[in-house]
Amino acid sequence: MTDPRKIEVFSPETLSAAVQVLAEVGSEAHILAGGTDLMVALEKGFWQPKGFVLNISRIEPELRYIRMEDGDVCMGALTTFADIARSDLLNTEAPSLVAAAREIGAQQIQNRATIGGNIMNASPAGDSMPPLLALDARVVLKSNEGPRTLPLFSFYPAYRETVSQPSELLTEVRIARRDSPTQDYFRKVAPRRAQAISKVILAARAWNVEETEEGPRIGSIRLGVGSVAPTPLRLFETERLLEKAVLTPSLMGAAGHMLETEISPIDDMRSTAEYRRQVCRRLLDDFLSNLLLES
């Protein structure tokens, strides 16, 4: 374990100061927001900071908000999961994200843990990413040279890696506001009903579901999964198969097959690959069956 007293901590008061530090010595910085992942990793010896810690929690005035902007729902990176759970706007616009927020850790963790921290920690088991993927979320990265916005589905190139550069700070998450009614789904499968690490997560959103004589026809669908691949994953191929097609039992079967080709679960001390694969598929079935019932 690294001696915590020997870790140099820099706590800027403004976003521009933080970004300036990253521009100069970003490759030596470990960014700390709520600390709910890092402090545990430090104690367990998984995290051995070589450089210094850039504590951004004091930039809260600039980075903790939930608001509408240009037709998007925007969340500052320091928005806590307690904020998300309580937000009327998100309860309307992003019920699956709210459901995820309510299941993260205990209340104390929800008060500390931030959406930005969860995204940047890049765990394949992170609770907020599957719903964010299903909501077509984009992330805003800021550096000295200005901001860039990219879709979350392109953010995770490999296990525990992001495309963010050392000079960049994640500042915002954006979700497009709905323009028609949606059907949303979130289910986290975990070894217990609270304070647990996920074994499988599926978040989904469908909209423009039309009634046809053969059954409901899904206009658009987004599927985000967790704990079944090295990274949080959006299931593009499965979505493609389901979009614009009439939902029949055989299409559901084909979608399940496609889902299995897209995910790559493993055996570990938390669960088995077989369980994760089958349950992930059954969760999709569960969501699609609900669509059938509701139509």
Next chain:
Amino acid sequence: MNPKIVGTRVPRDDGRQKVTGESLYVDDIDIPGMIYGTTVRSPVASAKVVSVDWDEGYDWTGIVRVTAKDIPGENSLPLLIDDQKILADRRILHMHEPIALLACSDPTRLREARGHVRLRYKSQPMVSQIEDSLEAEVKVFGADNVFKDIQISKGDPATILPKCHHRLEESYITGHQEHLYLEPQGMIGAWQDGVLTLTGSLQCPYYVHKAMKAVFGLKDDEVRVNQAVTGGGFGGKEEYPSLLAAHVALLARKSGTPVKMVYERAEDMCATTKRHPSEVTIHGGVDEDGHLLALDVDVVLDGGAYCTLSPVVLSRAVLHAISAYRCDHVAVRGRVVATNTPPNGAFRGFGAPQTIFAMERMMDLIAETVGISPAEVRCRNHLQNGDSTATGQILQQGVSAGAVLQKALDASDFHSKWEAYQGSHSNRNRRGIGIALFMHGCGFTGHGERDLKSRAALRLFLDPQGKPRAQVLASTTDIGQGMRTTFRQIAAETLGIAFEQVELAPANTAGVPNSGPTVASRTCMVVGGLVAEAGKGCLQELGFSGTTSEVELAAALASTGAVTCEREYEPPPGLVWDDKNYRGSAYPTYGFGCTICEVEVDAVTFETRILDVVTCQDVGRAIHPSIVEGQIEGGTVQALGFAGFEKVVMHDGTMRNHDVSNYVIPTAADIAPIRVLIHEEPYSGGPFGAKGIGEMPMDGGAPAYVAAVSQAAGVSFQQVPILAEDVFAELLKKKAVKRS
């Protein structure tokens, strides 16, 4: 007598201090000059030690180093057979075995220094589980790896079994279980003028006292053991603290300063004792109506690398193997064997939850085979007054098996629910309900209590205001179970004074007599009984035959002066036990319980949700109903954790999931409200009729849960824990779900 304190819910003795944070646990206690200790542990499960060296390139200034060479006498921890080393010297028998000790004033430097101790060793083949241990190709202990072998026999099962109308055979498996007390193990040791003082998180001050006298060659008054406020034990702080005490005492001896050692959570989970895994096979013979005729039970427990208390755990396991049932022809064989895994030890229930799980699942199999309900098979076979146990103990009175069974059946609406869930095989979520009937022997086994000669005392005196006050002198420890409150109630009621006028002397070997260990559901029944007897003795010394008014009591105390009365335990008359042949009265009395659990298995994810738990338990007399309910609820949750959540992933001799995020105990959200029904069948040998209740709640949760999940899933399970993955795998095997 006119009871007014016993049976009421007085405010808990230690409640305020614990809620406000005033209570000082080991980690909160500082002594001037105190430094911190840590343990260097083996990275291998089985090896010969070549050498223990210090990294020469590392700056060891200010770090105290101890190896086996620093042990003044024998390198062995005195317990049953003294096989466990204080520090491994020649052989390593399990992962995380202590090899060396370090102490330093800077705890963070200590963690770093641990990485600079160089252990050279030669790996040896290892025994990782029961099967390999029984083959005994690799020897961990003795010639055959068997720590203890016990046989019980009654009647002639060998002749009767083959003639039975139905003959059944099934094997049952239970896994390790981690205590997960909230407060990890911790101890402070200090030497002054040749006297060793230890302050620790522990259950049994006199166990530590005895062990330290032997390790350091000290006299009675040269070792003092204080119990600090203790954040849970569950048996995990019964025998283990003696090892920790030896370690801090060695470091303190070499450094010349007090040393504190508190385990990290991961270290505690990896290195300390767990519940013994078990494999139990039962051959059962019944008539066509499901009456038990003969039983042959084979019990094997995994003891881990050292003996610890395993023979005693095995004893309780075999003595509970037939549980609360009548059977005339019985054979039980039990063995506890050695493996290269961290030693297993005392854990609430002490072997009984393992064998009771097996017997209860066998009862369910009998019911299914005969075609009756699980409730009916229990109604037909439970013990009644006048029946005899497997050891031939005639239970003349107080057998409440039928009463607790009936109360639990009624409260849970078992019959109609079980019927309704029998046929339902839709694709929706499926429900199931399961039942377990059980009993638990109170106090030490056989002659244990007679040999312990436990003592407790009461001192009755006048306070400066002239009010009578009493002090209870006992080495029994409050480990969260509420014993401080219970003893104060017993003393107050006996003396006829207010609860507030009774206090407890600190559990310190220098100040209180040896009341025996705080284990075996004996605290209230045995030591509480001594407190009551001592109270009566005090009154007699003052010339009263029973309780009297406070004025008269004060007047008598004013003329006589303070009185102290000590009582030593005497077994009830007629209690005869033959330890060689396992015949006779195994326990002075038994508690009986029935637990019913209702669950729903999720059709999509195979997760189990607990819908309802009803449990009726005979406690003799509930001295403090809230405390009794707390014990029953807590024990039931721990049992449900054992059944459906808590899986120790043991791999290459080490617990892989050694953290609280991956070793999953249930939260309040996972457990339905537990409906506790207290049944009181008084025991004449206990204070106000009280029996033991600490462990019995651990016995019934697992079989009831597994029966419920089995009914809901439509497949029968014979092991714990059962996780969603196990339900899924079993349904796949039975082709009850499709693999896509």
